[in-house]
Amino acid sequence: DHLVNQIAAGEVVERPASxxxxxxxxxxxxxxxxxGVDLAQGGIKLIRVSDNGGGIAADDLPLALDRHATSKIGSLDDLENVATLGFRGEGLASVASVSRLTLTSRPHDAEHAHQIVAIDGTLxxxxxxxxxxxxxxxxxxxxxNTPARRKFLKSENTEYAHCEATFERIALAHPQVEFILRHNGKVVWRLPQQSLAERVGALxxxxxxxxxxxxxxxxxxxxLTGFVASPTYSKASRDAQYFYVNGRFVRDKIAQHALRQAYRDVLHHDRHPAYAxxxxxxxxxxxxxVHPTKIEVRFRESQGIHQFLFHSVHKALASTTA
Ligand code: ADP
Ligand code: MG
Structure with missing residues (x-):
């Protein structure tokens, strides 16, 4: 089972950012x-995330590290309509199989916290x-415990850059959540609860x-909600393309194509537009x-979606040149 976990981990946990x-x-x-997020050495040495969410009851702590144990799906039906972000029940188990993991939690109605340590997948x-x-x-x-995989990690700087990008993608989609990111003890991002416009401005x-x-x-x-760069915005890069489907950051060919086409149609240039x-x-x-790390999706009615995205952005851009 440990080996199964490590193999699964290879797919889910490609690098610290995953x-x-x-x-x-x-x-x-x-x-x-x-x-709050604390990273050390690009996340290779340490990733610590602390939250004020609902917590995990002491009895459930071992379950949280069990492969395929998820508290988020009640029936097979839910698989189709799952609203939460994670639902495969293998995130924590996978990470635990390739690290030293400590899970500490206190539900809001509990008087004390409890903790479980997993080393090399052993609880x-x-x-x-x-x-x-x-x-x-x-x-x-x-x-x-998997030196072959460790060897594939890039420099601390590169791994850190991936972690920061992951953090930013998630923070952008959740302006109602306060986030702090520290790397090697230094605060990199301090984002208060704010409006979407403010969060987009901060990031x-x-x-x-x-x-x-x-x-x-x-x-x-x-x-479709959010912001697209106007014709007067001169900076344009692939880095500033944030597109979310039902709250998840994705890279989607259909969306990218629809947006580029809208920009090309209205503005007659072919830069990489910035958008959130x-x-x-x-x-x-x-x-x-489609993908274990869920950065890609597949739409059932991709043509209708392409049209909707194209027209929505086209209309916004055209309003400025009318
Ligand atoms: P999944 O997210 O797919 O359910 P995970 O392996 O990521 O699977 O997590 C397993 C379970 O552990 C979750 O279903 C949840 O019940 C619990 N859990 C993990 N992290 C947290 C957290 N930060 N707060 C509360 N519960 C958590
Ligand atoms: Mg999860």
């Missing part, structure tokens, strides 16, 4: 509105601990927000399980 993504999504699923007994209501996950020495820059067009539109069960866009649709019409 471990960070798993545990940040768990904190959001748990309803946290304050999340130690649950013990009392000190912790405010909420949960902390601490991942130390990622891949210490993409005030000049982007000032030179951007708000979008807030919907049709036939599809909605949130697209929602009925979860039954999108397959989010």
């Amino acid at each position: 471990a960070l993504k798993e545990i940040l999504e768990n904190s959001l699923d748990a309803g946290a509105d304050r999340i 130690h007994p649950v013990e009392p601990a000190a912790h405010a209501p909420g949960t902390s996950v601490e991942i130390v020495d990622l891949y210490f 993409l820059g005030k000049d982007f927000v000032e030179a951007s067009l708000p979008i807030d539109t919907g049709a036939a069960g599809l909605t 866009l949130f697209f929602t649709l009925d979860p039954a019409n999108v397959d989010v399980n």
Whole structure:
């Protein structure tokens, strides 16, 4: 079973940033509105995420580290309509199999916290601990027991950059959550609870927000909200393309194509437009399980979605040149 976990971990936990993504999504699923992230040495030495979410009861701590144990799916039906971010029940187990992991938690109605340590995938007994209501996950020495995989990690700087990008993608989509990110003890991001416009401004820059067009539109069960760069915004790069489907950051060919086409049509140039866009649709019409790390999705009605995205952005851009 340990080997199965390690193999699964290879898919889910490609690098520190993927471990960070798993545990940040768990904190959001748990309803946290304050999340602190501490990284050391690009996340290779340490990833610690502390939240003020619902917490895990002492008895459930071992279960949380069990492969395929998830508290988020009640029946097979739910698989189609799952609203939470993580749902495969293998995030924590996978990370635990390739690190030294400590899970500390205190449900809001509990008087004390408890903690469980997993080293090399082996669970130690649950013990009392000190912790405010909420949960902390601490991942130390990622891949210490799988040297072959560890060898594939890039420099600390590169791994850190991936972690920061992951953090930013998640923080952008949750402006109602306060986030702090520290790397090697230094605060990198301190984001208070704020409006979406403020969060976009904090992460993409005030000049982007000032030179951007708000979008807030919907049709036939599809909605699109957020900001696209206006014609006057001169900076343009692939880095500033944030597109979310039902709250998840994704890279989607259909969306990228629709947006580029809208920009080309209205502005007659072919730069990479900057945008922060949130697209929602009925979860039954999108397959989010195409990729284990869920950065790609597959739409059931991709043509209609392309049209909707193209027209929504086209309209916003055209309003400035009319
Ligand atoms: P999944 O998120 O797919 O359910 P995980 O392995 O990521 O699987 O987590 C297993 C379980 O542990 C979750 O279903 C949840 O019940 C619990 N859990 C993990 N992290 C947290 C957290 N930060 N707060 C509360 N519960 C958590
Ligand atoms: Mg999860």
